[in-house]
Amino acid sequence: MKCHKCGATAVIQMRQHRLQLCAPHFVEWVTATTQRAIETYRMFAPADKMLAAVSGGKDSLSLWDLLLNLGYQVEGLYISLGIDEGIDYSAKSLEMCRKFVAEHHPEARLHVVDVGAEYGQGIPVLARTRRRGQAKPCAVCGLVKRHIMNRVARDGGFAAIATGHNLDDEAAVLMQNTLHWQTGYLARQAPVLDERPPEACGTRGGLARKVKPFVRLYEREAAAYALIRGLDYIYDECPFAKGSTTNFYKELLNQLELTSPGAKQQFYLQFLRARDGGRATFAESGDLALQPCARCGQPTTAGGLCAFCRLWE
Amino acid sequence: MVKVIYRDKTWEVKPGSTVRHIIQKVGLNPESVLAVRDGQLINEATLTQDGDTIKLIAVVSGG
Numbered sequence: 001m002k003c004h005k006c007g008a009t010a011v012i013q014m015r016q017h018r019l020q021l022c023a024p025h026f027v028e029w030v031t032a033t034t035q036r037a038i039e040t041y042r043m044f045a046p047a048d049k050m051l052a053a054v055s056g057g058k059d060s061l062s063l064w065d066l067l068l069n070l071g072y073q074v075e076g077l078y079i080s081l082g083i084d085e086g087i088d089y090s091a092k093s094l095e096m097c098r099k100f101v102a103e104h105h106p107e108a109r110l111h112v113v114d115v116g117a118e119y120g121q122g123i124p125v126l127a128r129t130r131r132r133g134q135a136k137p138c139a140v141c142g143l144v145k146r147h148i149m150n151r152v153a154r155d156g157g158f159a160a161i162a163t164g165h166n167l168d169d170e171a172a173v174l175m176q177n178t179l180h181w182q183t184g185y186l187a188r189q190a191p192v193l194d195e196r197p198p199e200a201c202g203t204r205g206g207l208a209r210k211v212k213p214f215v216r217l218y219e220r221e222a223a224a225y226a227l228i229r230g231l232d233y234i235y236d237e238c239p240f241a242k243g244s245t246t247n248f249y250k251e252l253l254n255q256l257e258l259t260s261p262g263a264k265q266q267f268y269l270q271f272l273r274a275r276d277g278g279r280a281t282f283a284e285s286g287d288l289a290l291q292p293c294a295r296c297g298q299p300t301t302a303g304g305l306c307a308f309c310r311l312w313e
Numbered sequence: 314m315v316k317v318i319y320r321d322k323t324w325e326v327k328p329g330s331t332v333r334h335i336i337q338k339v340g341l342n343p344e345s346v347l348a349v350r351d352g353q354l355i356n357e358a359t360l361t362q363d364g365d366t367i368k369l370i371a372v373v374s375g376g
Contacts, residue, residue, distance in 0.1 A: 001357075010356045168373070235370075254344040
C-alpha cells in the first residue's frame with residue numbers, strides 16, 4: 001500500500017477519506033486538518049495564550065504537541081485526581097506529561113493541580129462517599145475537572161481551554177444524546193463552547209471559552225499521530241472508565257464504520273450542519289441563567305453553592 | 314508463525330495473511346486498533362511473514 005502523496009510505503013489508510021499516507025505525510029495531514037478546524041470554527045488566534053488540558057493520554061498530548069509545533073502559545077494543565085486503583089494511574093499519567101515536556105518541548109510550561117492535596121480528597125474517596133458519585137465516579141470527576149480548568153483558565157488570563165476531544169468522542173456523545181433525546185445537550189454540543197464573560201454571570205471570572213481542535217480527527221488518527229511522533233502516553237485507560245457508556249457507543253460506531261466507512265464523520269458533521277443551518281432545531285432545557293457561587297464565586301445555575309462546592313459539604 | 318499481542322493476550326497465527334485479516338481473525342475491529350511491527354506503525358494491507366511480532370494498539374479510550 002503506497003502513500004497517495006509520494007509513493008512511499010503507507011502507514012495508515014483512512015477509508016472515510018479514501019486516503020493512505022506515509023508517516024511524514026500523515027503528520028502533515030493531521031496538522032493541516034487541525035489547523036483547518038481551528039480556522040473553520042474560529043477557535044483561537046495565533047496571538048492568544050491558550051491552556052491545553054492534558055491527561056497523559058494520546059489525544060491531549062498529541063494536541064499539545066501539534067499546537068506547539070504550529071507555533072501557538074499553549075501551556076498545559078494536568079489535574080491530579082488521586083486515582084491509584086492498584087496501577088498508580090494518576091502518578092503514571094503525570095509522569096507521562098512531565099516526560100512529554102522534558103523530551104519534546106522543554107520550553108513548555110505545565111501547571112499541576114493536585115485535587116487531594118488542595119481539597120483534601122481525591123476522586124476515588126469523593127466518588128465512594130458522595131451520593132453524586134456512587135453510581136458514576138465519572139460524573140464527580142467531570143465536575144471537579146471542569147471547575148478546576150475554569151479556575152486556572154480565568155486566574156491565568158488564558159483566552160481558551162483546548163481539550164483533546166476527537167470526532168469519536170463527539171459522535172459517541174451525540175449518539176447518546178440522540179438516543180435519549182436530550183434536546184438541551186443537542187442544542188449545545190459544539191466544537192467551541194463560547195465564553196460567558198464575568199458581566200454575563202455576575203461573577204469575577206465568568207466561564208472560560210472551550211475549544212476542541214481535534215474535532216475532525218478520528219480517535220485512530222490521534223493515536224497514530226502519537227505513535228509516529230514518538231509520544232509516550234498512558235496506554236491503560238482510567239480504571240473507572242472501563243465499561244463506560246461512552247466507550248460502548250464508540251465501539252458501536254466503529255462497527256458501523258467498518259461496514260460503512262465515513263459513517264461516524266457523516267453522523268457528527270451532518271448534525272452540526274443541520275443544526276447550525278437551521279434544518280434541525282433543539283430547545284434548550286431549563287433556565288441557564290448564571291449567578292456567582294456563594295463560596296468560590298464561579299458561575300452556577302444553582303442558587304447558593306455551586307455543584308463543586310456542594311461536593312465538599 | 315506470527316505472534317500477535319493485544320493488551321494481555323497473545324495469539325499465534327499462520328504467516329502470509331494481511332494485518333487486517335489477522336485483526337479480524339482474533340476478533341477485533343480494524344477501526345478500533347492500530348498495528349505496530351518492530352516499533353513502527355504498519356498499514357493493514359501489510360503481508361505478515363514468519364517470525365513477525367505484531368502488536369495491536371487499542372485506540373478507544375475515555376469515559
